[in-house]
Amino acid sequence: MSIEDLLGDLDKSFADKKQQEVYAIYGMVAALLIAISYLMLWDPAEQGYNRTLAQTKEVQKKIKADENFMRYNLESKIFKLKAETAQYKKDFITVKDQAEYIKYKIEQISSLYYDEQAWGEFIDSIAENAKKYGLKLKYLSNEFSNDKSTFGHVLDIEVKVKGSFHKTMKFINALEQSFLVVDIHDLNLTASRKVDADLKISVWGITY
Numbered sequence: 291m292s293i294e295d296l297l298g299d300l301d302k303s304f305a306d307k308k309q310q311e312v313y314a315i316y317g318m319v320a321a322l323l324i325a326i327s328y329l330m331l332w333d334p335a336e337q338g339y340n341r342t343l344a345q346t347k348e349v350q351k352k353i354k355a356d357e358n359f360m361r362y363n364l365e366s367k368i369f370k371l372k373a374e375t376a377q378y379k380k381d382f383i384t385v386k387d388q389a390e391y392i393k394y395k396i397e398q399i400s401s402l403y404y405d406e407q408a409w410g411e412f413i414d415s416i417a418e419n420a421k422k423y424g425l426k427l428k429y430l431s432n433e434f435s436n437d438k439s440t441f442g443h444v445l446d447i448e449v450k451v452k453g454s455f456h457k458t459m460k461f462i463n464a465l466e467q468s469f470l471v472v473d474i475h476d477l478n479l480t481a482s483r484k485v486d487a488d489l490k491i492s493v494w495g496i497t498y
């Protein structure tokens with residue numbers, strides 16, 4: 291059957307029907323066509339939409355995860371850098387304080403160790419104390435020490451005096467009470483009517 295024959299049969303069928311019935315048939319045909327179109331077109335479109343929506347949500351999820359990762363790591367990095375900076379400042383202050391303390395100690399030691407005036411005053415005090423306690427100063431010598439085994443040992447002094455035992459002990463005690471660090475490391479006493487005292491003294495280049 292050709293299309294012309296089909297259309298002719300439709301015209302004959304519609305010719306016997308009222309106009310309202312014809313419209314109703316047209317409406318049913320249109321509804322049927324829409325239903326077929328929905329079945330053929332909507333389902334693939336819905337699938338495509340759902341697939342696109344799922345992909346969009348996945349991308350948004352990844353973006354949010356990346357933002358959280360960057361924010362956390364940035365805050366962690368900033369905190370770490372602040373902590374390191376604070377520690378560097380603390381270490382710098384400590385090193386600076388240590389350097390200043392060492393400098394102060396060196397200056398202090400230098401002022402004590404290289405005080406030749408103090409050494410000279412001590413040597414003068416030997417003669418003054420011998421006179422003070424009525425002793426005869428028989429011999430006095432001094433020389434720089436060659437002893438490198440100990441720090442600060444600068445002078446070796448030898449003294450010989452003669453007098454009473456009691457006054458000789460006062461003389462020795464006066465030397466030991468010096469403002470310098472004094473070590474009477476050798477003492478030889480001989481007595482007849484008077485006591486002969488031979489003293490060997492080490493003077494250290496620091497003061498009390």
